[in-house]
Amino acid sequence: MERKVLYLDYLTCIGCETCETVCGFIHDNNPFIKIYVTENKQYLPINCKHCEDAPCLRICPTEAIYRDTEGAVRINEKRCIGCLACLQVCPYGVPFYSLKVRAITKCDMCAERREEGLEPACALMCPAEAIHYGPLEMVLELVNERRAKNIPEHQKELSAEELRKSILSGYVIL
Amino acid sequence: MKGMKFSFLCKNKPQQTGKRIAIIGAGPAGLTAAGYLVCKGHDVDIYDKLPEPGGLMLFVIPEFRIPVERVRLGAKELEEEFEVTYYPRTKVMEGDREDEGDEFYERKIALSELIEKYDAVLIATGIWNVRRIGIPGDDLEGILSPLELLFWIKGAELGYVPKEKVPKLEGKRVGIIGAGLTAVDTAFECNRLGADVTIFYRRTIREAPAGAYEINILRNRGVKWFELVTPKRVIGENGRVKAIELLRTRLGEPDETGRRRPVPIEGSEFQVELDYLVFAIGMAPTPPVNSSYIATDRRGRILVDSRHMTNFEGVFAAGDVVNGPTKVGRAIKDGLYAAVSMDKWLRGES
Numbered sequence: 422m423e424r425k426v427l428y429l430d431y432l433t434c435i436g437c438e439t440c441e442t443v444c445g446f447i448h449d450n451n452p453f454i455k456i457y458v459t460e461n462k463q464y465l466p467i468n469c470k471h472c473e474d475a476p477c478l479r480i481c482p483t484e485a486i487y488r489d490t491e492g493a494v495r496i497n498e499k500r501c502i503g504c505l506a507c508l509q510v511c512p513y514g515v516p517f518y519s520l521k522v523r524a525i526t527k528c529d530m531c532a533e534r535r536e537e538g539l540e541p542a543c544a545l546m547c548p549a550e551a552i553h554y555g556p557l558e559m560v561l562e563l564v565n566e567r568r569a570k571n572i573p574e575h576q577k578e579l580s581a582e583e584l585r586k587s588i589l590s591g592y593v594i595l
Numbered sequence: 596m597k598g599m600k601f602s603f604l605c606k607n608k609p610q611q612t613g614k615r616i617a618i619i620g621a622g623p624a625g626l627t628a629a630g631y632l633v634c635k636g637h638d639v640d641i642y643d644k645l646p647e648p649g650g651l652m653l654f655v656i657p658e659f660r661i662p663v664e665r666v667r668l669g670a671k672e673l674e675e676e677f678e679v680t681y682y683p684r685t686k687v688m689e690g691d692r693e694d695e696g697d698e699f700y701e702r703k704i705a706l707s708e709l710i711e712k713y714d715a716v717l718i719a720t721g722i723w724n725v726r727r728i729g730i731p732g733d734d735l736e737g738i739l740s741p742l743e744l745l746f747w748i749k750g751a752e753l754g755y756v757p758k759e760k761v762p763k764l765e766g767k768r769v770g771i772i773g774a775g776l777t778a779v780d781t782a783f784e785c786n787r788l789g790a791d792v793t794i795f796y797r798r799t800i801r802e803a804p805a806g807a808y809e810i811n812i813l814r815n816r817g818v819k820w821f822e823l824v825t826p827k828r829v830i831g832e833n834g835r836v837k838a839i840e841l842l843r844t845r846l847g848e849p850d851e852t853g854r855r856r857p858v859p860i861e862g863s864e865f866q867v868e869l870d871y872l873v874f875a876i877g878m879a880p881t882p883p884v885n886s887s888y889i890a891t892d893r894r895g896r897i898l899v900d901s902r903h904m905t906n907f908e909g910v911f912a913a914g915d916v917v918n919g920p921t922k923v924g925r926a927i928k929d930g931l932y933a934a935v936s937m938d939k940w941l942r943g944e945s
Binding site: 571 | 604606623659806811812815922931
C-alpha cells in the first residue's frame with residue numbers, strides 16, 4: 422500500500438478545536454490530537470508525526486511499536502509492557518499510557534477507519550483545511566494551495582525538502 | 596480542495612429508519628449534527644435564513660481562515676450523497692424578532708409547524724444579534740455592526756450582496772471597539788480594503804481574547820492599537836459619526852472571568868476623529884422563539900438538559916444558541932453530541 426502522510430499545517434491552523442473534538446469523539450473522549458496555545462495565542466496542533474525515523478519505534482524494548490503498510494506508527498497493545506521508553510524519546514511527548522487499554526496509546530492515523538475505507542477524521546473535518554492526509558506529493562500540493570489563500574504573513578511556500586524533513590524525525594517548520 | 600466531510604462517520608447512506616428530522620440553522624453545529632444523523636439512517640431537512648448553507652463559517656469568518664469552498668463542498672456532499680434537503684432563505688421563528696442577516700430570508704415558518712411535521716427538531720440558530728453598548732451617540736450613521744459589515748463584505752464577494760452596499764472603506768478612518776475574534780476579523784477585512792484602522796480595547800494586549808500574536812500582525816501592517824481605553828460617547832456631526840470620546844482606564848481587581856477589571860479614570864477624556872465605528876463587543880443568541888415556548892436564560896441562551904433537549908420533548912438545541920459565542924470546534928462538538936442524543940431518543944433508548 423502507498424505511504425501516507427498526516428500533516429498539520431501550523432500556519433493555517435485557526436485553533437478552532439474541531440480536530441480535538443472529532444478525535445475525542447471516536448476515541449472515547451481521549452483525543453490524540455491536541456491544540457497547544459501559546460501565551461500570545463498562537464495555535465499549534467500537536468499530534469504523532471509518524472516520523473520516518475521514529476525514535477519510539479527504535480527504542481521500544483519489546484518491539485511493540487511498528488509501522489503499518491500506509492506508514493502509520495502503530496502500537497501492538499499485547500506486546501506493550503508500559504515501560505514508557507517511547508514517551509521519553511518522543512520529541513512531542515505524544516505516547517500516552519492508558520490504564521483502560523493497559524498499554525501505550527496514540528494516534529494510529531485512524532487505523533480502524535482506514536480498514537473501512539475512511540480517512541482520518543481530523544483531516545476530513547478541519548474547517549480551515551490545516552490538516553492534510555495522503556501521499557507526500559499530494560500533501561505538498563494541498564498545503565501550498567491552501568497557504569496561498571492565507572494572509573500574506575502566512576503565505577510562505579512549503580518546499581518538498583522541508584516537508585520531507587518535517588516527517589523524517591519530527592522536525593517542525595514554522 | 597476537498598470539502599469538510601460532515602458525514603465523517605460513514606461511507607455511504609445506510610438503510611433508512613423512516614424518521615424525519617428538521618435542523619434549524621446550517622452552521623457548523625447544524626451541519627455536523629446532520630452528518631451524524633444521516634449516517635444513522637435518518638432523513639434530514641435543514642432550514643436556514645441565509646441563501647446558502649454554511650452559517651458564520653461561510654458568511655462572516657474571513658476566507659483566509661475558513662475557505663468558502665471547504666464549507667460549500669461539504670454542504671454539497673450532504674445534499675448529493677446523503678439526500679439532505681436544504682431550505683435556504685427560510686427563517687424559522689415563533690413570534691417576531693429582527694436579527695442581523697434577516698434581509699436574506701424570503702419565507703417564514705413557525706417553529707411549532709416544524710415540531711408538528713417532524714419526529715425531532717434540532718435548533719442550531721447561533722448568534723445573529725450584536726450586543727449594543729448603550730452610550731450616547733451609539734446610533735449615529737457610520738456606526739456599523741461587525742456582523743453586518745463582515746457579511747456585507749463576504750456576501751458581496753459571494754454575489755449575494757450588491758457591491759454598493761459595502762461601505763467604501765479605502766482611506767477611511769475606521770475605529771473598532773473590542774479585541775475578540777470578531778474585532779480582529781473586522782480589522783483584517785477593513786485593513787485589506789484599504790481602511791486606516793484603529794482598535795480600542797479597555798484592557799491590555801495581554802488580556803485580549805484574540806491574542807497578541809494576531810494583534811501584532813495587524814500592528815505590523817499599520818493598524819493602530821489603543822489599549823486601556825473605554826468609549827464614553829460618540830460625537831456626531833449632521834447625524835454622522837465624527838469622533839469618539841474615550842476615557843483612559845487602569846486595571847483593578849480580577850473579575851469573575853479571572854481577568855483584571857478595567858476601571859475608568861475620571862477626567863481622562865480625549866477624542867479620536869473617525870469616519871466609521873464598529874462595536875465588536877460580543878454577539879447574542881438568536882433562538883427561533885421570543886417567548887417562553889422554549890426556555891432560555893436571561894442572556895437568551897436556550898436551556899438544555901444533559902441530552903441537549905430543551906423543555907419541549909423532542910426539540911433539541913446545540914451550538915452558539917446554547918453556549919453563546921465560542922469557537923467553531925465547540926459548535927461542532929455540541930452538534931455532534933446533540934445528534935447522538937437525538938438518535939438515541941428516536942430509537943427509544945433515552
